[in-house]
Every structure is written in structure tokens, then in C-alpha cells.
Amino acid sequence: MKSNRRDFLKFTGIAGIHMVGSTSLLSCADGKQTSAEKGTLTHTWEASQKKYEQQFNMSGYAAPKIETVRVGFIGLGNRGGAAVERISYLDGVAINALCDVQPEKVNAAKARIKGLGHDPQFYSSGAEAWKEVCDSPKIDLVYICTHWALHTPIALYAMRQGKHVAVEIPAATTMEDCWQLVETSEKTRKHCVMLENCCYDFFELLTLNMAQKGFFGELVHGEGAYIHDILESFFDQDKRWDFWRLKENAERNGNLYPTHGFGPICQAMGINRGDKLEYMVSMSSNDFMLAPRAAEEAEKNTAFEAYRRQHFRGNMNTSTIRTNKGRTIMVQHDVSSPRPYSRIHLLSGTKATAQKYPLPGKIAVSHEGWLSDEEMREIEAEYTPAIVKKIGDLAKHLGGHGGMDFMMDWRLVDCLRNGLPMDMDVYDAASWSAIGPLSEWSVANKSRPIEVPDFTGGKWQKNKSVDLSLEKGGTTGVKV
Template sequence: MTQQPIRLAIVGGNRGSRFYDLLAWIADRIRLAAICDVDDRILSNWKEQYPSIQTYQNYEQLLQNPDIDAVFLASPMLLHARQSIDALKAGKHVLSEVIAAHTVEEAWELVETVEQTGLVYMMAENYCFSRTSLMIRHMAEQGLFGEITYMEGGYIHDLRALVHQPDGSLNWRGQLHHTYNGMNYPTHSLGPLAGWIAVNKQGGDQLESISTYVSNSRALRKYFHEQFGGNHPAAQDGYWKQGDCAVTAVRTRGGVLITLRVDWTSVRPHNMRHYALQGTAGAYLSARHDQEGDLIWLRDRSPIADDGADKWESLERYRPEYDHPLWKQWAHHASLSGHGGGDFLVMEEFASAITEQRSPAIDVYDAVTWSSIFPLSMESVAAGGKPLAIPDFARNRGKQEGRG
């Protein structure tokens, strides 16, 4: 019997517009059925591209449509948990942009709803699917780094121009910086690292505790003063609660130390991905900018200098041997999609999980564990960097995987 395409609704048409071409590539697996957005102009633009789709400005009305099988939540971050829960209860599979939930209470509710409904929930953490992230994971799984002892991840990206509307009013990113103070966007930094040590997976590790510190808030006040004048509220001292740079230390049950850095308001060139890994038999350093390449050192394989010192070498040397199977299979489409190929592989994995009736690569337990860094970091900062335990959201994972 031929499998019918999954009928998908995109919620949040602005971010979703990046998937125009991608949806055409996988039309045999996923068919776009509807778009939901509060902006008439965005809905009109989608209608021009896909005349047959239905459009909604009301999310609740969309969920009442029985001809929609799944929703892709590309809506503002703080809406994700509630919209996911409502969609699951309405019988829809869910692909959610990051982060999955911004409170511990909603994280637990999301887990319970997935367990109760048995539907597919996946978080669209595209950084986990970049070619290099998958390759390092593939090498780690084969033990090339030995026992991993330390990792670091950073999301360092000047997004000051994306925190406001043209008139200077704040959008969701701006409201985030105005309201919260902590590790406010953790999963781009943490997601790939969690995959390298198989967090929440059988035989893998588990995140145990965090401690977070945040710098002073300086960049946005200066930016708004320059762009909108000294009388703008956002140019006033004390307006921005979020500091420019947040650093979180995470310790795993297995004793791995992880440091995370998020900074998307400081003035500097873009640094989309910053990662490092240290093991007992090898190490990895990501490129810091476009003029550099990724570096790796493997004991007994990497070259030795004339003076006997160990030498870094290009990661590219090992790509033919250790490129991840997903990239070998989907290299053409992935290389043409956004976020280093992650956008395509996220959508492909979501479709496969539904059609194969299995848990996705980034399931609800991964999603809420990584996302819980957001609320826990806020609490840690408020308590002067106090270490806090990370809940074991995956305690029922085995029972859930045994269903169906």
C-alpha cells in the first residue's frame, strides 16, 4: 500500500518561509496543507507559492481541522510548549522549533502529553544535523576520542537588529532580553554535545547539574541609543534584564564537564557554531570564523612535529572515512538547505519517524532536558550562580518506547 503524504501545517509563516524549496524536495513525504500566522501579508505570500493551501490566523481553529496530520511550530519561542501540548491533544504530530519549553512545569506537562497520546514529537534542533556535528558524533560513537571528559558549545551571533520592529518596538527576541536573565537560547550550544555523549540514550550519559553566570547588560542599551535616540525606553539604564553574555557549566552523571556560552547582542562578527571536545585519546576544535577550518587530533593517528610535539590537523582529512551515513545518503538536498543542512535533515527525520511509527532522533525527553537549561539558568543566576539539579525527564523513556 502506498503511504499517503503527511499533511502538514506551518505555524509561523515568517520563519517557515525558509522551507519553500525544502518542502518541494520532500513532497512525496510531506504535503503542505495549511499556514497559520497573524500577519495577512505573510499568509498572502504563502498563498502565492502554494495556492491550494488553507490559511489561518487562529491556531485553535487550525487544530480543529481533521485533514491536518502534523504541525511545524515556527512561532515565537515562548509559545512552543503550550502550542505543542494543544496540538498533541488535538491528535496532531508536532515538530517544534527551539526551545521546547521555557518552564520546568511546562516541560513535564509536554512529556506527559506525549506519553499519553503516543504521537510523534520532535524538536527541530537543526545544529545537531550539520555535517560536522554528525561526523563528530559518528567518530565519538566509534571511540576515536577515547573517554570524553570535557566539551564546550557556543552560540555567538550579533542579532541586535532582530530584537525590534522598524518603529523600535520589541519583538519576541527583544521581549526575551527585556524579561529574563540567564542562558536564554541553550539548545544550539548543547544539542550537538548531548549527541556526542548520547545523553538520555541507552548506555549514554545524563545531565545532572548546572550553574550559570551572566555578564553586565551593555550592548542593547548602546544600540538603541544609537538607532532610536537617548529618550527611547530601551536606551535607559536598567531596561534590559538579560546580560550580554551568559555562561553555564553543566556536569553530567558520568563526570563530563560542559561549558555553554550564549551571546547574541555583543558587537562582533558572526560565529554560528563554536564547539570543542576533549577526550583521553583525541580532541576537536571547531573553526572560529570563515577563514579557519575545523581541527582534530587523534592519538596514534595525527602527525607529530619534528620536535616530537603533537600536531593538530584538518578534520577534512577524515571526512571520507567518517562522514555520517545520513550525509552520505542525503548530501545533495542537505547541502542546499539552511543551517548547514540541518533544516532538510530535521524535516526528513520527522517524516520518517511518523511513517515508521518510531521515536525521532530528538524526542520529547531530549527536547525538554536541553530546554530546561533556560529556566534553571534563570534560577541559578538569581541565586548567585547556585548549582541546581537537572530533572530526570527521561525516567519513563523505556516505557514510552515500548508502546505501539
């Protein structure tokens, strides 16, 4: 029996942890890891095992009301420039800072809010001009839309300067950064909200309300994804400053962008609010697209020469997570295959099922098939949440991925102005973003399971569900 136990421990890697540390687990299937990558994965394993004693519970925390929310935008590219315009329409907002390393982006953002009563200061003096925004006493909320590597550094610095933070996805790309966001938000009592717009899409909000009201019975399984062919943009500097997205896909192999599909599933299941993520496994295909394309581009442009022999992320990553209540979640990531766009959004319960892609969203209450269009209209009439009834039509008019972006920004500002808890707090930002580095570890270790840490320090058992009833708040007007 002793011999069998040693063999078991050796197979699972547990013996290696106790005897020589977690580096023994880093036996990448293709053997192409660098020493730096091995070091990062070692830290990922260690950070996943951390047991945390919460300093202050940011879930359900209502910060003091801010009558006029003074916003500073950092990063004014594709997402940031559009966000500036959306927020400029909201009452009770003053856009006081616009920051980007490219002055032309600042000028373009300024032009989008001309005549709307905002008088921002411009910051474009260098790579660290963003610190001046965070230091400014005229800012309450720092809105971060930079490339991923700056998300956590800016968010941490801003909170330490007494600012609330709204940060694009993912909020962090390492486990260490996930933990730092949690600890800093708790210490400063400043909100760290991840800008996961898909949580505010119309079908996702409908199914969240249905789940909270018990329509699906007990949720058993969920599926989400980010399947989006953006291969061309990787090699277009006008769309990706300094080819940053290409670099991310060259340096990391896993589910790099999980939250679009994952976030709405987590909210419906009450993750961090009655249930928690326990452990996950992840598997990536080979890369069939990026390396050949990089070699092709290198023939035309020396800027891509360094990528000619690069080992890229696999086309498709599939990650599976098990929760404390025994539910399962499947999350996929593919941004380089010629496939139709999909976030999947599937919720499977003991009484009913919902699925969105292929469009439109459908509901089924048995194995016999989806409800009719007329039955769907009845479902929508009964379960459309208050936030959609109040702001949904206006959101569609003002735009942003069909209106979900505007709904997200309106809700963020309305919560700050009314002193309400955030729908997506720092624990969501950390646990949803953590799927990225955790998946990298599992992929590198032949899909072995890895624990998802409890960023709430055990408070998930009593944290309250997301409340979109608008029984409080809902007072922010819109200039149209």
C-alpha cells in the same frame, strides 16, 4: 559540629528550603528582581526537584507509519516561511495549512510553494487561528515557528488533538512547560520533536558518528555556544514581530538560547541515552549593549520608551553542566556583542579532540596539533554517516543554513513515513530547553548549582543511542 552544620546549610540555602521554602534562595546579586520574577524563579527551583514516574517511554517509540504526512505550519516569519518551501520539495508530504497572524506572511509562504502540488488552507483570522490548524482532521504534523511564548501552548494543544509536533527552539521557556511537554507526549503518544537544525550540520553529524564508534575514546568534556550578533534585529519590527525577542531579553537573564551548541554535544555524549545531566551553574556578565541601545532608540521611537529603564540580560552568559558519568559541558550565549559567529562545538575525549569554530572543523589525536587536510579527508571518508551520504549533496543544493535545515526536515518526514523513532524526542526537547530557566535561577542566586531533573524517569540508563545508519527508512524522495 552542630553550629558548623547550621552555617553550612545556611550558606548553601538548604536550611531555607526546609524552613521557609525556596523563596529564601532568591537573593539576586543586584537586587533588581520584581516579585513576579521571584515567583517564577521559585517555581523553577521546585520544578527542578521533581521526581518523575514515566507513563510511557517516548525514547525509541515508533509511531504508526504515515504514508503521506499532512503538515500544518504555524508561524510564517523568518524560519517558518523557509521551512514551508523546504518541505514542499519532499515526496510523501501534503502541506494542508498555513497560519500566521499577519496575512501577508501567509501570502508570501503560498507564493514559495506555487506549482509544487500543494493546496493549503489559510488561517489568519486572529491571535488564536492556530487552534483551527490543530483541530483540523487533515493534519498529521503541526510545525511550529512562532515566537517563543507560543511554542509550548501550541505544542500541548496540538498533541491533545492527536497531532505530532515539530517545534522551533527552545521548545519551552519555563520548567513547568518542560514537564507539561513530557507528560503530554507520553499520555498522547505523539512525538514532540524540537527543530534543532544544528544537530544536522555536517561536522556535527561527522563527530556524532565518530563518538558513537569510539574514535574519541571516553568523552570527557564538551563545549557549545550561540554567539551571534543579532542586536540590530531586536529593534527591527520587520524581523521580530512585536519586538518579541527584545522582550525576552528584557525579562530574563540567563542562557536563553542554549540548544544550537548544546544539542549536538548532548547527542555525542548520549544524554538521555546512557548518561544524563546532573546539575549546573550559570553566570552572566552585566549588560553593556542592550540598555544603551534601547535608550538611543527611545529618542527616535516612542515604541521603545518602556525599555529606557529596563534591566536587560547580560551580554555573555556562561553555563556549566556536570553529567552522571562525570563529564562536563560548557555552554555560552551572547547575541549582542560584536563578535564573529560561533557555536564552538568542541568534543574532548581520552583519545582525540574535535573543534569547529573558528571554521572549519578540525580533529586532533594528540597535543601536537590538528590533523592535516589530507588526514581529515581520510577521517571524513571513514566516518561520514549514511544520512549525509544519501542526502547531503542535495541538502546543500536546496539550502537552509548550508543544508542542515533541509537534512533535518527530510529526516523528520522520513521517520514519520517509515514509523521510526525520532532522533530528538520529547526528553531532549525538555532537557535541552530547561537550560534556559535553570540558568536564570543560578544567575539570580550568585551562580549556585541547581539540579537538572531527569525527564526520562530513570529510563536514560537503557534508552538506545540516536541511530543515523539508515538501515531502516531512507525512502523519502525529493522533487528537484
